[in-house]
Amino acid sequence: MDLYVTPISPACNAVLLLAKALKLNLNVKLVDLMAGDTKTPEFLKMNPQHSVPTLNDSGFCLWESRAIMTYLVNKYGSRDDPLYPKDPKPKAVVESRLFFDATTLYPAFAKCYYPVLFYGQNKINEKDLEDAKNVFEIFDTFLEHTEYAGGDTFSVADITLIVTVTVFQLCHFDVHAYKRISLWFNKVKEICPGYKDILLKNADVPPFYSTHKQINEKDPEDAKNVFEIFDTFLEHTEYAGGDTFSVADITLIVTVTVFQLCHFDVHAYKRISLWFNKVKEICPGYKDILRKIRCKMGIDLYYVPGSAPCRAVLLAAKAVGVDLNLKYTDLMKGEHLTPEYIKYPVIFAGASYDPAKLTKCEEAMKFFDTFLANSEYAAGNDLTLADLTLAATVSTYEVMDFDLTPYKNVTKWFAKVKQNAPGYEEVNGKNVLIFKQLVDSLTKK
């Protein structure tokens, strides 16, 4: 089994650590990114996204470090390997931490340090550093009730997270300022097989992160290149994740729809276009199925009536017929900040108004207006979840006195959604005014 890696890459090191934990003998193949080793026709055939790590298990090629890690445990781990539990709930917690690393913690690292490491900036942006600190605060709370990142035992979540925390530390971020992270870090460093002989050996050699060395890299790939890559995924399979419709199609169609909403020509990619049209046909049944299933168990929604994302969820729940157990959360009393509640960063207070951002709002509304020129609703000629979430946002613009009249298509669309979205007035119309009152009371202070 071949694993293509670049030693300094955090993603590669995470897979190497996992292989060590599983006592797997991988045929490690070093590649030089700067020399274009991942852009050769042979490599692109294995992985059109030309990234490392890439695994080739007897012709089965896989990339994305966390997907490689879970695959390896599933295939080569013991039957009930705690590295990646089989039981749905503990498994979901481990996955939630894997996604936390992939979508929140590592991106916070990239935002903070990539400009200095790769793009010649000589100073870390203070705001990005603050954001990274907030993410560490959140991670710290995860460790309040469990010894390890994904539960009570050492798992793949600890491996991927310790690699990220290590690169933060190499860049002089004070990871020990967070009490529980500090304890966890010291413990996991001791028990994670290969931490010293793989990670510490590879992570910063030659000194790279710790010296903020400048590298002249090409600009990051733009969205079109990413679409080209996605298009090649569909060369040999009908669906995004293989020959059958899967969660991969669901998550990808949501992203592709948002691209389309922003006027990106998703149909310029032959295979994506075919896939998109096909999956759109399959997905409408989803709504009906949800209706039939109707959750027997109560679903709690902690919410604030005035908040746009909360209203979007309320509208969506009405539309698919799901009953929610509403739990009003008083932000002013700090109910969202109590130790038993806090799960998400709620950045609500203290923001100062930036008039320059108004231009961005106008641009966004113009995009939306252009998009609506060719369709009745946001994602075609039927009312969809996209309209519900957009209506929650547009109504927030409206109560903030943003002038919608120049956007003729938006105005027309908005009137239609107000009329046709189930429960619009009850769950959004009334509640957006509460948001308005809240803003008024705060700005009067």
Ligand SMILES: N[C@@H](CCC(=O)N[C@@H](CS)C(=O)NCC(=O)O)C(=O)O
């Ligand atoms: N999310 C990916 C990240 C992979 C990644 O960005 N790899 C970098 C090295 S750290 C790479 O291969 N860059 C070269 C390229 O994308 O062309 C993973 O976890 O595997």
